Amino acid sequence: MKKIIFTTVLLAASYGFAAQPAPAPQPAPQTPSLEGTWQLTSRSCSSNAQIKDDLKIGQDSITLTNNPDKTFQYQLVMGGCETKVTGSYTAEGMKVTYKSATSQSCKDANPIAMSDSYPVFFAYVSDKEAVAIMTGDKAQMSCPAGDALIMHFNKQTKQ
Numbered sequence: 001m002k003k004i005i006f007t008t009v010l011l012a013a014s015y016g017f018a019a020q021p022a023p024a025p026q027p028a029p030q031t032p033s034l035e036g037t038w039q040l041t042s043r044s045c046s047s048n049a050q051i052k053d054d055l056k057i058g059q060d061s062i063t064l065t066n067n068p069d070k071t072f073q074y075q076l077v078m079g080g081c082e083t084k085v086t087g088s089y090t091a092e093g094m095k096v097t098y099k100s101a102t103s104q105s106c107k108d109a110n111p112i113a114m115s116d117s118y119p120v121f122f123a124y125v126s127d128k129e130a131v132a133i134m135t136g137d138k139a140q141m142s143c144p145a146g147d148a149l150i151m152h153f154n155k156q157t158k159q
Contacts, residue, residue: 045143
């Protein structure tokens with residue numbers, strides 16, 4: 001008799017669980033937007049070698065603005081001299097390819113035409129923080145040959 005009651009309870013419980021509606025599918029997490037203004041907060045070489053340029057975070061700054069129309073402006077202020085680079089970008093997943101069109105520093109009277117292209121790989125830590133990794137010739141401007149340049153950015157909020 002105990003066996004029949006146990007089997008009946010077990011069978012009823014399994015029907016009860018089976019009758020439960022399936023949980024609603026959860027929407028895929030949204031990738032934070034690349035668009036906006038990003039302020040560089042730190043950087044390092046992948047081998048932990050010392051950065052070989054004169055940029056000093058805290059005194060100098062790098063700001064990258066990615067616009068909805070797929071144009072960008074990169075602003076570097078180093079030693080009080082401001083340099084602006086403009087161009088366009090394309091995004092394919094985590095890879096963003098920047099193509100520079102003009103550059104103008106505090107030493108230039110007019111913008112100088114450019115045509116270099118370089119990939120940057122973005123990984124989002126949160127919707128307000130990202131890590132960007134640059135390789136190749138652009139990375140070698142700050143790191144030893146073969147190293148990647150790892151940069152941390154915080155997304156600026158509109159005030």
